[in-house]
Amino acid sequence: xxxxxxxxxxxxxxxxxxxxxxxxxxxxxxxxxxxxxxxxxxxxxxxxxxxxxxxxxxxxxxxxxxxxxxxxxxxxxxxxxxxxxxxxxxxxxxxxxxxxxxxxxxxxxxxxxxxxxxxxxxxxxxxxxxxxxxxxxxxxxxxxxxxxxxxxxxxxxxxxxxxxxxxxxxxxxxxxxxxxxxxxxxxxxxxxxxxxxxxxxxxxxxxxxxxxxxxxxxxxxxxxxxxxxxxxxxxxxxxxxxxxxxxxxxxxxxxxxxxxxxxxxxxxxxxxxxxxxxxxxxxxxxxxxxxxxxxxxxxxxxxxxxxxxxxxxxxxxxxxxxxxxxxxxxxxxxxxx
Amino acid sequence: xxxxxxxxxxxxxxxxxxxxxxxxxxxxxxxxxxxxxxxxxxxxxxxxxxxxxxxxxxxxxxxxxxxxxxxxxxxxxxxxxxxxxxxxxxxxxxxxxxxxxxxxxxxxxxxxxxxxxxxxxxxxxxxxxxxxxxxxxxxxxxxxxxxxxxxxxxxxxxxxxxxxxxxxxxxxxxxxxxxxxxxxxxxxxxxxxxxxxx
Numbered sequence: 148x149x150x151x152x153x154x155x156x157x158x159x160x161x162x163x164x165x166x167x168x169x170x171x172x173x174x175x176x177x178x179x180x181x182x183x184x185x186x187x188x189x190x191x192x193x194x195x196x197x198x199x200x201x202x203x204x205x206x207x208x209x210x211x212x213x214x215x216x217x218x219x220x221x222x223x224x225x226x227x228x229x230x231x232x233x234x235x236x237x238x239x240x241x242x243x244x245x246x247x248x249x250x251x252x253x254x255x256x257x258x259x260x261x262x263x264x265x266x267x268x269x270x271x272x273x274x275x276x277x278x279x280x281x282x283x284x285x286x287x288x289x290x291x292x293x294x295x296x297x298x299x300x301x302x303x304x305x306x307x308x309x310x311x312x313x314x315x316x317x318x319x320x321x322x323x324x325x326x327x328x329x330x331x332x333x334x335x336x337x338x339x340x341x342x343x344x345x346x347x348x349x350x351x352x353x354x355x356x357x358x359x360x361x362x363x364x365x366x367x368x369x370x371x372x373x374x375x376x377x378x379x380x381x382x383x384x385x386x387x388x389x390x391x392x393x394x395x396x397x398x399x400x401x402x403x404x405x406x407x408x409x410x411x412x413x414x415x416x417x418x419x420x421x422x423x424x425x426x427x428x429x430x431x432x433x434x435x436x437x438x439x440x441x442x443x444x445x446x447x448x449x450x451x452x453x454x455x456x457x458x459x460x461x462x463x464x465x466x467x468x469x470x471x472x473x474x475x476x477x478x479x480x481x482x483x484x
Numbered sequence: 485x486x487x488x489x490x491x492x493x494x495x496x497x498x499x500x501x502x503x504x505x506x507x508x509x510x511x512x513x514x515x516x517x518x519x520x521x522x523x524x525x526x527x528x529x530x531x532x533x534x535x536x537x538x539x540x541x542x543x544x545x546x547x548x549x550x551x552x553x554x555x556x557x558x559x560x561x562x563x564x565x566x567x568x569x570x571x572x573x574x575x576x577x578x579x580x581x582x583x584x585x586x587x588x589x590x591x592x593x594x595x596x597x598x599x600x601x602x603x604x605x606x607x608x609x610x611x612x613x614x615x616x617x618x619x620x621x622x623x624x625x626x627x628x629x630x631x632x633x634x635x636x637x638x639x640x641x642x643x644x645x646x647x648x649x650x651x652x653x654x655x656x657x658x659x660x661x662x663x664x665x666x667x668x669x670x671x672x673x674x675x676x677x678x679x680x681x682x
Binding site for chain 1: 492493494495496497498502505506509512513514516517519520
């Protein structure tokens with residue numbers, strides 16, 4: 148029974164949970180507790196008080212702290228998807244951010260336009276290329292400005308969706324859940340590796356901002372501990388660094404997702420028993436039909452007859468040749484059928 | 485050229501807020517540093533005359549530079565409560581411990597007037613007199629025809645001792661309702677002040 152419980156726990160405390168939520172929450176809880184004790188009584192006195200506790204009390208306190216941290220981490224873990232979406236700029240459902248969304252999208256459009264102009268004005272080819280590379284890395288293509296998101300993180304994640312849609316007509320949000328089970332373990336591992344880094348960076352950004360916005364005013368209003376204040380204020384810079392790191396992770400993730408679709412999309416078609424399209428146009432149509440089928444339940448047309456290949460083609464040509472040599476009457480044909 | 489480019493660059497209000505917060509950090513830290521360099525002391529809320537019995541409503545807290553605080557600066561209320569001012573003290577100034585004197589017996593300063601006496605080594609039986617001491621006063625008639633010396637006051641509070649030229653001026657707290665009685669007694673007599681042993 149114990150091993151069953153342990154297995155259950157292992158399921159909950161996987162690597163993803165440990166790195167993306169538990170460790171950051173543990174770190175910030177520990178630092179916050181240390182700060183609180185330092186302000187209230189001084190760390191030295193707190194440690195002396197801790198040493199004066201009995202072993203039983205120490206164990207109970209440690210366990211209670213651990214349970215509190217795990218609970219907080221688990222709550223964050225549940226809301227991680229929501230947090231990610233907020234960072235990606237899906238703000239339509241949040242009335243407070245809805246207005247901000249429009250102004251941010253307009254700003255990013257202006258920035259994109261600005262980079263285009265800068266690229267045209269750049270004196271050298273190298274500089275032009277550099278500016279255009281930046282433009283293409285952080286903003287949707289000029290013909291997809293309507294898909295602009297209100298955050299840089301969101302725009303970077305959008306790039307892979309636009310790429311898949313433009314190249315193959317794939318709606319990645321719908322198709323991804325069908326494709327994922329078909330992926331090889333090493334591909335999934337590579338994706339998860341980047342996803343852990345991305346989630347970690349996003350949560351660190353959030354926690355650094357929260358830490359700074361809570362502790363700096365507390366220290367400034369109730370104490371004159373300027374050294375501690377500066378340490379806490381460094382969280383503001385670290386939040387920015389974490390966010391930049393999250394954007395870079397999102398770039399890598401976006402690239403990896405695009406590569407996965409490039410390499411494995413036919414596997415999904417095979418698994419769905421759909422023919423492999425022969426042209427880019429046919430492929431776009433096929434993925435569009437599949438997306439509509441999955442998303443809106445619009446029935447799929449039967450697969451178009453495919454041209455025979457190899458020995459099948461030789462056999463077919465031979466049959467036609469024999470038919471030409473010995474033409475059969477319509478009646479016979481009918482009888483044979 | 486760089487400036488014109490910056491001007492054309494789309495303005496990001498959120499970015500500006502971020503940098504403003506970042507710029508506010510050193511400003512706030514500097515204010516906190518200055519605060520940490522200051523210390524809170526008690527000062528008088530208004531100008532006080534000499535020999536004023538200090539009460540809680542005479543005092544306010546004030547932050548001053550820690551460098552202005554010496555070991556003689558009064559910091560705690562306990563150093564002021566039950567004390568009187570030895571001399572006139574200006575408001576909002578750090579109070580020196582020497583400027584206030586503890587009252588060992590409050591009844592000795594209640595309803596009293598400050599009466600200065602010129603004293604010399606002959607009139608003071610003890611050279612160790614200091615403000616706050618309790619003394620006995622007696623008069624020694626200069627003329628032998630007068631009655632022998634009489635104890636004028638059993639206990640009186642020494643408010644201050646100041647030097648004026650070669651003489652010393654001792655200011656005593658004498659009961660307000662009786663002090664006029666002492667004046668005729670002290671005429672043609674030597675005033676002797678002796679410190680009471682506690």
